[in-house]
Amino acid sequence: MDFLAGCIGGAAGVLVGHPFDTVKVRLQVQNVDKPLYRGTYHCFQSIVRQESMFGLYKGIGSPMMGLTFVNAIVFGVQGNTMRYLGHDTPMNQFLAGAAAGAIQCVVCCPMELAKTRMQMQGTGEKKSKRKLYKNSLDCLAHIYKREGLLGVNRGMVTTLIRETPCFGVYFLTYDILTRSIGCEPGDRYMIPKLLFAGGMSGVTCWLSTYPVDVIKSRLQADGVGGVYQYSSIADCVRQSVKREGLIVFTRGLTSTLLRAFPVNAVTFATVTLVLMYARGVEGPKDSEPATPVTAHHTQLQQQAQASSL
Numbered sequence: 001m002d003f004l005a006g007c008i009g010g011a012a013g014v015l016v017g018h019p020f021d022t023v024k025v026r027l028q029v030q031n032v033d034k035p036l037y038r039g040t041y042h043c044f045q046s047i048v049r050q051e052s053m054f055g056l057y058k059g060i061g062s063p064m065m066g067l068t069f070v071n072a073i074v075f076g077v078q079g080n081t082m083r084y085l086g087h088d089t090p091m092n093q094f095l096a097g098a099a100a101g102a103i104q105c106v107v108c109c110p111m112e113l114a115k116t117r118m119q120m121q122g123t124g125e126k127k128s129k130r131k132l133y134k135n136s137l138d139c140l141a142h143i144y145k146r147e148g149l150l151g152v153n154r155g156m157v158t159t160l161i162r163e164t165p166c167f168g169v170y171f172l173t174y175d176i177l178t179r180s181i182g183c184e185p186g187d188r189y190m191i192p193k194l195l196f197a198g199g200m201s202g203v204t205c206w207l208s209t210y211p212v213d214v215i216k217s218r219l220q221a222d223g224v225g226g227v228y229q230y231s232s233i234a235d236c237v238r239q240s241v242k243r244e245g246l247i248v249f250t251r252g253l254t255s256t257l258l259r260a261f262p263v264n265a266v267t268f269a270t271v272t273l274v275l276m277y278a279r280g281v282e283g284p285k286d287s288e289p290a291t292p293v294t295a296h297h298t299q300l301q302q303q304a305q306a307s308s309l
């Protein structure tokens with residue numbers, strides 16, 4: 001059930017947040033010597049003006065297919081790891097989230113490679129008239145044909161470095177917030193509280209490893225137009241800091257945070273509600289530790305039973 005709930009939550013999140021992600025990638029990867037965009041709003045405006053609203057949704061195929069599946073893995077692995085760990089402690093919340101974050105990289109890395117390439121296609125001075133890739137799957141097929149499995153997993157190391165701690169923070173933050181603001185069963189403000197806790201979990205986790213995300217985007221966009229700038233992660237960091245200073249690690253951060261709150265508010269609230277109502281019958285067995293999402297529906301179930309007596 002965790003997997004299905006993660007699927008539904010993931011799809012809801014992608015629809016809400018993809019335009020913000022496109023702006024983030026464009027700002028992270030643009031050539032600082034000849035910048036196309038002055039900032040977040042100018043980037044939004046330029047994309048809509050030059051590429052219509054559809055320009056903001058370039059590359060959505062990949063995250064729509066991938067993120068939905070990724071969220072299914074994330075919430076499925078996290079829920080089952082919590083059951084395996086047996087006790088609901090903050091450390092176990094972090095560890096279960098980190099395990100989920102590491103495992104989902106298998107899908108997340110190729111998905112984000114295709115997304116990044118599609119989002120960068122047709123931009124900058126190397127704007128090629130002929131579109132190289134028809135869609136995200138065609139993009140991955142091209143890369144696989146040219147560079148094999150290694151090529152399709154370009155950016156895997158930075159993705160693992162970014163995702164493993166980040167998802168630990170993601171679930172730990174949600175656990176702490178939902179317990180401290182009290183998403184009590186029958187609480188008339190439960191939904192807004194779930195949305196707030198989910199949104200803040202997304203913001204916190206993106207902030208926790210954002211510099212790594214900048215490097216990952218640059219490595220995955222490297223080679224668009226055939227010119228490779230970076231020979232390694234260290235080389236990418238060195239060149240980026242040398243040319244732009246430490247401020248480079250904040251490129252696209254505003255758009256990322258504007259995206260992170262609504263996307264993760266919707267994702268976590270959707271997952272929690274789907275689990276609550278879908279598990280209304282069984283609820284977590286006594287032997288199962290409550291994960292944040294299962295804790296909610298157990299409380300709600302008790303409330304519902306009490307009120308029906």
Ligand SMILES: NC(=[NH2+])NCCC[C@H](N)C(=O)O
Pocket residue numbers: 162163166167170202205206213260263264
């Ligand atoms: N690199 C990260 N911040 N990973 C966490 C991603 C959380 C959520 N799936 C999102 O897209 O916002």
